[in-house]
Amino acid sequence: MQSSGQEPRRHRLGVMGGTFDPIHHGHLVAASEVAAKFHLDEVVFVPTGEPWQKAKRRVSTAEHRYLMTVIATASNPRFSVSRVDIDRPGPTYTIDTLRDLHTERPGSDLFFITGADAMEQIVSWKDSEELWDLAHFVGVTRPGHELTDLGRDGVSLLEVPALAISSTDCRDRVADGNPVWYLVPDGVVQYIAKYGLYDRDEPPTPPGNLAGVSRVGPRDKQ
Numbered sequence: 001m002q003s004s005g006q007e008p009r010r011h012r013l014g015v016m017g018g019t020f021d022p023i024h025h026g027h028l029v030a031a032s033e034v035a036a037k038f039h040l041d042e043v044v045f046v047p048t049g050e051p052w053q054k055a056k057r058r059v060s061t062a063e064h065r066y067l068m069t070v071i072a073t074a075s076n077p078r079f080s081v082s083r084v085d086i087d088r089p090g091p092t093y094t095i096d097t098l099r100d101l102h103t104e105r106p107g108s109d110l111f112f113i114t115g116a117d118a119m120e121q122i123v124s125w126k127d128s129e130e131l132w133d134l135a136h137f138v139g140v141t142r143p144g145h146e147l148t149d150l151g152r153d154g155v156s157l158l159e160v161p162a163l164a165i166s167s168t169d170c171r172d173r174v175a176d177g178n179p180v181w182y183l184v185p186d187g188v189v190q191y192i193a194k195y196g197l198y199d200r201d202e203p204p205t206p207p208g209n210l211a212g213v214s215r216v217g218p219r220d221k222q
C-alpha cells in the first residue's frame, strides 16, 4: 500500500498524579480543563503508592485511594486509572511513573498535570532535572497558591476554574461529621461512609470487609 507520507498522530496522554485521599472535584476539573486545552486523547489518573513527602501524616491505604479514583472517573470515557505507582514497592517518584507509562504506552506523548502547590515543589522531587525530557508539564492554578513560571521549555501554565477544595479539608469535614456532598463525586461520598474513612478515632475497614461498619449515625451526614 502506498504511504500518504503523513506520520500517524501520536496519542496525547494526560497524567494526573496524586495521593487522592480522597479524590475531589478540584482534581477532576483540572484534568478536564487540561484535556480540553491540550487536545488530550485520554487522562490517566495515577494514585501514589507511598507519597514520601506526606510520610508524616496518616494516609489511607493505596487500595482505598485507588478504588475512590476509579469510582470518581468511571463515567468519563476519556479518564482512566493506572496502578503503576501503587503496584511498585517503595516511595513513589514521578520519574518512575513517567518511565513506566512510556514503557506501557510507547506511542504516547505524556502531559503531566500538576497544581500550583505541587509545581512549586518539583525541584525537590527525585531526579527532577530528568523529568522534563519525559513529559510536558502543565501547571494549573489553585486557590491559595501562586502559580510560578519555572521559565523553562516544556512547561505550560493554565488557569482553571477556581475550586477551593483540598483533600485535607474533605478529611477534616468527614472527621467533624460535616458533609462532603458536591466537594467529591457522589460515589466517593458513599465509599467514604461505607468504609468509615477519615474517622478520627476508628481505623477504616479494608475494602471488601464491611464487618463492624455502622451505616447510621454521624456518617450519614456526609
Ligand SMILES: Nc1ncnc2c1ncn2[C@@H]1O[C@H](COP(=O)(O)OP(=O)(O)OP(=O)(O)O)[C@@H](O)[C@H]1O
Pocket (backbone or CB within 6 Å): 017, 018, 019, 020, 021, 025, 026, 027, 030, 113, 114, 115, 116, 117, 118, 119, 140, 141, 142, 143, 163, 164, 165, 166, 167, 168, 169
Ligand atoms: N483544587 C485544586 N485545584 C487545582 N489543582 C489541584 C486542586 N487540588 C489538588 N490539586 C492538584 O492535584 C494533584 C494531586 O493533589 P493531592 O491528591 O495531593 O490533593 P490535595 O487536595 O492537595 O491533598 P492534601 O490536602 O491531602 O494535600 C496535585 O498536583 C495538586 O496540586
Ligand SMILES: O=C(O)c1ccc[n+]([C@@H]2O[C@H](COP(=O)([O-])O)[C@@H](O)[C@H]2O)c1
Pocket (backbone or CB within 6 Å): 016, 017, 018, 019, 020, 046, 048, 051, 052, 053, 054, 092, 093, 094, 095, 118, 124, 125, 126
Ligand atoms: O518524584 C518525586 O519525588 C515526587 C515527590 C512528591 C510528589 N510527587 C508526585 O506529585 C504528584 C502529586 O503528589 P501529592 O503528594 O501532592 O499528592 C503525585 O503524582 C506524586 O507522585 C513526586
